[in-house]
Amino acid sequence: MLQRVQLCVNGVDRTIHADGGTSLLAVLRDMLKLTGTRFGCGANQCGACNVLVDGRAVASCDLSIGAVDGKRITTIEGLGTPEKPHPLQIAFEAEQAMQCGYCVSGILISAAALLERNPSPSAEEVRNALDRNLCRCGAHNRMVRAVLRAVASRQS
Ligand code: FES
Numbered sequence: 001m002l003q004r005v006q007l008c009v010n011g012v013d014r015t016i017h018a019d020g021g022t023s024l025l026a027v028l029r030d031m032l033k034l035t036g037t038r039f040g041c042g043a044n045q046c047g048a049c050n051v052l053v054d055g056r057a058v059a060s061c062d063l064s065i066g067a068v069d070g071k072r073i074t075t076i077e078g079l080g081t082p083e084k085p086h087p088l089q090i091a092f093e094a095e096q097a098m099q100c101g102y103c104v105s106g107i108l109i110s111a112a113a114l115l116e117r118n119p120s121p122s123a124e125e126v127r128n129a130l131d132r133n134l135c136r137c138g139a140h141n142r143m144v145r146a147v148l149r150a151v152a153s154r155q156s
């Protein structure tokens, strides 16, 4: 049965009519055409689909739309824009912290959530925060450097 769900996605109020069991990822990608959020494993194991839900990084493949009624969602499209990129996006580009790029939107979301709760993390804290985000290209070390670069840029 279709359910009416209210969301605030990247600052815009949205009304969604969908089966309550539909994943948030499917709503974002297929209904709202926000395709920057990736489908990886579909089983809450890789972090490619991470989005912020009320500021917390969560796997959108494993969250039903019915469970996020009234929530504030931020996807990679809402983190920054080409004109005004997020400091993490600037740092990832500067460090060339990616290869194929498939995992990066989920990793940026996890990193953004970390910086919200801890604006000055250590390298170990960054590693721990990104621990559940898989990167098949093995670019993790560059990503950790990029997050630390973003931290430094915000302090200078
Ligand atoms: S696609 Fe959601 S965690 Fe892998």
Ligand code: FES
Binding pocket: 098, 099, 100, 101, 102, 103, 104, 134, 135, 136, 137, 138, 139
């Ligand atoms: S950059 Fe290719 S999977 Fe991470």
